[in-house]
Amino acid sequence: MISTRELNRATLARQLLLRRHAMPALEAVEHLVGLQAQAPFPPYFGLWSRLDGFTPDELARPLLEREAVRLVLMRGTVHLVTAADALTLRPLTQPLLDRYLNVARGRSLQDVDAGQLAKAIREALAERPLTATELGAHLAGRFPAATRDDLAVAVRCVVPLVQVPPRAVWGKAGRTAFAPMEDWLGRQPHPDPSPERLVLRYLAAFGPATVADAQAWSGLTGLREIVERLRAQLVVFRDEQGRELFDLPDAPRPGADVPAPVRLVAPFDNVLLGHADRTRIISDEHRKTVITINGQVLGTVLADGFVRGVWKREGPVVTVEPFAPLTPGQAEEVRAEALALLAFAEPGKADRHEVRGIGS
Incomplete structure (x- = not known):
């Protein structure tokens, strides 16, 4: 049997959260199989919490140089991934987008041929990237019976579109504009990507995990058959509820007593969203506070490996809201991490940096 605390430590190790790593940013993005990026800047904080000496330019530059992109992938949500992963993951996740479109298709799209x-x-985007408003106006002229809301749903499903810079470039502002993935990257999608490889990469970043966990992370169905084909290559555990969990034989599985440092985890961070059963890192009670009914995922405080509160930053101020009193040592670690976050996000303003909610 593998305990919840052992699952916690294994997940933190795979997610690069047991210590900060001396790893290039793109290598970390690849290892994590992307970073959820519904908002433009949480991925920067996600890498800051994981990498030693990370600077915003390490992620901004690859976005500008088309080595990394943001597009709809796992779970039908926007992820920041390497260019190579975009070309591999989008074909693999296309079935969930097709399924979503079939379910969400409005009456006005019934007669629209995909x-x-x-x-x-593609014709509308042939000359330059367009914003959603611009693209919607063009399509409304071609498909007058379709509502703009229905077209907006369809657009994100039928064509792989990347969100182009300056959107999500640190220190820049820009409206969300789209370009076809193949045009932006100058390469075609992988012709035959391997779902087995996707499952193995998931386990490397999130394991040990159940089939349900893998399906919840990816948004795909039918992974039981793929896992069964891989079974001979995997090790199998049972959790405290008796469920079967699969893992890579040589993946790190630290003991339950391995120390886990305090971390301020980014909003929308994958570590909170990568499993069907998330109690390995957050209780069901606290999950209802962190993941809101309107789809927001708040920044969280990890103490002893588990979510113990939430945080938010407004300019040079970080406010922490613990769910329960922290130990004096944990409170001091949280304060130190918050000040380090402010030094990262608001350099040159140390005289204005302030941490609220955990005392002085």
């Missing part, structure tokens, strides 16, 4: 819509999208 192939014709895809062709119209």
Whole structure:
């Protein structure tokens, strides 16, 4: 049997959260199989919490140089991934987007041919990236019976579109504008990506895990058959509820007593979203506070490896809201991490940095 605390430590190790690593940013993004990026800047804080000496330019530069992109992938949400992973993961996740479109398709799209819509999208974007408003206006002229809301749902499903810079470039502002993935990267999607490889990469970043965990992370169905094909290559555990968990034989599985440092985890961070059963890192009670009904995922405080509160930053101020009193040692660690975050996010303003909510 593998205990919840052992699962916690294994997950933190895979997620690079047991210590800060001397690893290039793109290597970390690849290892993590991307960073959830519904908002433009949480990935910077996600890498800051994991990498030693990380600076914003280490992520901004690859976005500008088309070595990394943001697009809809796992769970139908925007992820920041390497260019190579975009070309591999989008074909693998296309079935969930097709399924979503079939479920969400409004009456106004009933007579819209997906192939014709895809062709119209590519034609509209042939000359330059367009914002959602610009693209919607173009498509409304081609498909007058379709509502703009329905077209917006369809656009993100039928064509792989990347969100182009300056959107999500640190220190820059810009409206969300889209370009076809193949045009932006100058390469075609992988012709035959391996779902087995996807499962193995998931386990490397999130394991040990159940089939349900892998399906919750990816948004894909039918992974039981793939895991069964891989079973001979994997080790199998039972958790405290008797469920079967799979893992890579040589993946790190630290003991339950391994110390876990305090971390301020970014909003929308993958570590909170990568499993069907998330109690390995957050209780069901606290999950209802952290993951809001309108789809927001708050920044969280890890203490002894588990979510113990939330945090938010407003300019040079970080406010921490613990769910329960922290020990004096934990409170001091949280304060130190918050000040380090402010030094990262607001350099040159140390005289204005302030941490609220945990005393002085």
